[in-house]
Amino acid sequence: MFSLMKAAVGGLTGVCRVNGYKQGPLLCHLKVLVAGLQTYEIPPDYSDVVLPAKPKLKFMNKVPNLKRPRREPKKLRDIQGPTKGADSFTTGQYGIVALGGGYLHWGHIEMIRLTINRKMDARTMFAQWCINGPYKPITRKSLGQRMGGGKGAINHYVTPVRYGRLIVEVGGKVELGEVQHILTEVAKKLPFPAQVVSRESLEAMKKKQADMEQNNQNPWTFKQIVRGNMLGVRRVVSPFDVHHSGRFSGKFHFPGRV
Known part of the structure; x- marks a missing residue:
């Protein structure tokens, strides 16, 4: 049977010529797969990256260490306008930047610490805080209390955050694709809009705003x-x-x- 098929195909050779070779009408529609060299991107160089002795995020106290805490007014200007510091990277390559103002409770800070510490690889990654622990007191009166009687007692402490402030930095011998899913999960749970950025994307955001004002x-x-x-x-x-x-x-x- 094989010899008959070979003879049938061979009898049709000479009908079609491609690149000087005789081929049959069936063989003209076949593609010859040739193995070639595949080019890959050059991997990044992490020779200058130094991992700290304690790569994970440290625990933050729920209450600041104050001898006599002072009750303060609301003072919403703490979360209005752009940030006055911590708007650029120090040692990390990736992080979360705030796109609006808000208050971080101790529960938010603990959520960030647990999520990153559990999912990061301490052998090739490190993370560090760009914010302080809760220090601003928030007062609240007990339920059913009448109006007046002075300011209520301190209920909890928060950390004010303004636009453009970095919340946490992540770095090490990793690329953005390896940590983006971790930082995105954290950014979705924050009480204000936030975005995952790298050193390059953060500089591009600042440059875009400057170009808009100039042009x-x-x-x-x-x-x-x-x-x-x-x-x-x-x-x-x-x-x-x-x-x-x-x-x-x-x-x-x-x-x-x-």
């Missing part, structure tokens, strides 16, 4: 309108909006406004 084609910007007091707009605009040129509304940030 803006609209001559009537919020800053010029407010400073010029056009149509008496200063009567309804707060000093906070004047200082930040309308890029923030309380704890919220408007990325498209320049």
